Amino acid sequence: RKEVEQDPGPFNVPEGATVAFNCTYSNSASQSFFWYRQDCRKEPKLLMSVYSSGNEDGRFTAQLNRASQYISLLIRDSKLSDSATYLCVVTRYNFNKFYFGSGTKLNVKP
Amino acid sequence: NAGVTQTPKFQVLKTGQSMTLQCAQDMNHEYMSWYRQDPGMGLRLIHYSVGAGITDQGEVPNGYNVSRSTTEDFPLRLLSAAPSQTSVYFCASSYSAQILSYEQYFGPGTRLTVT
Numbered sequence: 282r283k284e285v286e287q288d289p290g291p292f293n294v295p296e297g298a299t300v301a302f303n304c305t306y307s308n309s310a311s312q313s314f315f316w317y318r319q320d321c322r323k324e325p326k327l328l329m330s331v332y333s334s335g336n337e338d339g340r341f342t343a344q345l346n347r348a349s350q351y352i353s354l355l356i357r358d359s360k361l362s363d364s365a366t367y368l369c370v371v372t373r374y375n376f377n378k379f380y381f382g383s384g385t386k387l388n389v390k391p
Numbered sequence: 392n393a394g395v396t397q398t399p400k401f402q403v404l405k406t407g408q409s410m411t412l413q414c415a416q417d418m419n420h421e422y423m424s425w426y427r428q429d430p431g432m433g434l435r436l437i438h439y440s441v442g443a444g445i446t447d448q449g450e451v452p453n454g455y456n457v458s459r460s461t462t463e464d465f466p467l468r469l470l471s472a473a474p475s476q477t478s479v480y481f482c483a484s485s486y487s488a489q490i491l492s493y494e495q496y497f498g499p500g501t502r503l504t505v506t
Contacts, residue, residue, distance in 0.1 A: 289431070313492040324481055324497035325434070368433070372491035377422070377441055378449065379485075379495060383433030 282307050285371050287382035295390055298359050302385045304369030305351045314345055314352050315370040319384065325368055328354075359389045393417055397482050397498035404472040404505045412467040412501050414482030421488040423465040424449070424495070425457065427478040434481065440465055441488035472505045479503070 287304045294300045306314075314331035329336065331343040331352050342355040352371075356363055369382035398413045416423065424439035426449075436449030440459040454476060456468040465484075469476060480501045486493040 315494065324499055325495075326497070327494040330492070330494070370495075377439060377447070377488060377491065378436055379424070379491060381426075381434040383431065 283382075284308065284380040285369055285382040287369050287385045289383060289385060291386040291388050293388045293390060294359055296359055296361060298389075299355065299357045300359055300387065301353055301355045302367055302369075302387075303351050303353050304382050304385075305349075306369075306371045306380075307350070308371075308373055309347075309350065310374050311350075311371045312374050313372045314343075315379075316341075316343055316352075316354050317368040317370055317381075319366045319368055321365075328367070356387075359387075361389050361391065363387060364389045395482055395484055395496050395498035397480075397501050399501060400499065401502050402504070404469070404503065406472060406474060406505060408472050410469050410472070412469070412480055412482075412503075414465045414467065414498060415463050416465075416484040416496070417463065418484060418486070418496070419462060420484035420486050420496075421462070422485040422491070422495075423459065424483050424485075425455070425465070425467045426481045426483065427451065427476075428481060428500075429478050437467065437480075469503075474505045477503060477505045 316328040317325040318328045319325040335344045340357045344353045366384040425437040426434040438457040440446045482498040483495040
């Protein structure tokens with residue numbers, strides 16, 4: 282079973298829409314959680330870390346559900362510039378590795 | 392402060408050739424890693440290092456070697472290139488090797504084609 286799984290999409294949404302992605306992780310000992318954004322033919326960049334209590338950064342909200350072992354990303358009022366691939370990343374206690382999901386592609390249309 | 396730099400940006404190799412992909416960071420980060428990214432497969436860890444002189448294998452290490460003689464540099468060597476190694480290669484670094492709660496910073500990538 283993969284360490285981290287994501288729906289590859291694409292999610293095609295109009296500008297102004299609200300869209301949510303989920304990401305599931307397989308190991309209950311997972312320690313830290315992140316959402317990265319990757320534009321076409323560019324390197325991944327951190328969008329936000331995900332905290333146990335959930336956190337918000339402008340139009341973006343991230344949630345962690347340890348009981349069901351998933352994290353979510355909610356984007357409100359989508360912009361054309363939000364079009365990208367969103368990567369879910371997880372780390373585990375005592376494992377010196379970041380585990381990446383294969384990404385969810387978002388297309389925001391005018 | 393250049394962050395993470397990678398050279399070259401593009402490379403074409405013939406099967407059987409060897410080469411080294413360079414990676415350097417100027418942030419004094421402990422943790423450095425190499426990933427390859429193929430369509431539909433996400434980023435897969437090749438090798439990583441938790442400090443100078445310490446390296447370990449990731450998910451797909453076969454055909455690649457690394458060394459970490461300094462904190463700043465983490466080169467990736469392809470020993471005998473194969474078409475299956477055609478991919479985009481990213482180097483990344485993170486502040487702490489002990490606490491992986493810090494973000495990773497990525498280099499701009501190297502696009503490698505093996506013919």
